[in-house]
Amino acid sequence: MEKAYCENCDKFVDYKTVEKNTYHIIHGKKYYYNRIVVLCNECGKEASLNDIIDENIWRLEEAYFKENPKNMN
Numbered sequence: 431m432e433k434a435y436c437e438n439c440d441k442f443v444d445y446k447t448v449e450k451n452t453y454h455i456i457h458g459k460k461y462y463y464n465r466i467v468v469l470c471n472e473c474g475k476e477a478s479l480n481d482i483i484d485e486n487i488w489r490l491e492e493a494y495f496k497e498n499p500k501n502m503n
């Protein structure tokens with residue numbers, strides 16, 4: 431299994447993921463999406479994993495373009 435990087439532990443760790451409904455503000459407007467949160471199995475704090483960061487960006491873009499189809503490049 432791929433490992434995530436935990437800043438708190440300062441190493442690569444095993445992790446679990448949870449989904450959290452949250453929002454990101456773009457041009458003063460809130461866009462809600464289900465963000466995947468990677469949690470370190472050792473300390474329980476949020477860790478980072480590139481694949482998940484990409485997935486979260488994709489989810490946020492989907493929420494944004496759903497309401498702003500004309501702004502798509």
Ligand SMILES: [Zn+2]
Pocket residue numbers: 436437438439440443470471472473474475
């Ligand atoms: Zn940790």
